[in-house]
Amino acid sequence: MMLFSEVRGLRVVAPAGARPLGTVTSLTVDPASGAVSHLWLRGSRWGRETVLAWDAVHTIGPTAVRVLTATAPDTVPPRHDLLGRRVLTEAGTGHGTVRDVAFAPETGRILAVLTTRGEVAADRVLGLGDYALVVRAG
Template sequence: MMLFTEVRGLAVLPPGGSGPLGTVTSLTVDIVSGSVSHVRFRDGRFGREMALPWDAVHTIGPGAVRLRAAAVPEPVPSQHDLLGHRVLVDTGTEHGTVLDVAFDTRTARVLALFTTRGELPADSLLGLGEYALVVRAG
């Protein structure tokens, strides 16, 4: 298990040990599957934001995100960063903002969300938009 805040700032390393491609800025979550879909990073050369699909990640852990041989950056997906997002319950009440997200580094599955009002189970995720993350009342 790892937290999104632990991943931010990690170097993105290609296979073969050459220099880093950039630094992780955030992780994109596919709400439908409840998994991390992309690793977003700032390109070390030009400062552009790029994204790699989760399938391109070989390992992720303290110190770096290491990529597989066939890792090709993609345009950044339009999903919003979960961290700092307002949380609304499907009944219309507010549940604070997202402080952190725990996920499994092997499967990319989201395990839990930590908000300013407490922990939410990953299976409560319903939708993510520009305004808020919507979760199922539990």
């Protein structure tokens, strides 16, 4: 298990000892699959932000994310950073804000969302938009 906060700021490197591609700024979650779908990074050259599909991730370690390819995906999803996002139930009741997200680094599967009001199981996540993360009431 790993936390989103542990991955943010890690160097992203390609295989075979290539120069770092940048550092992780955010992870995008696909609520339908319940898994991380994309990795956002700020490049070491020109400081531009780019995105990689989760399928490009080979391993995540304590000091770096190793990717198989640095090729950007054909389609880029909207960037909805979960950390700090408001949490609402499907009825519109507030459930705090997202403090962190626990996930399996091997698969990207979300295990739990840690909010200011406690832990929300991954199977309760219904959707994610510009305004809030929507969860099923517990």
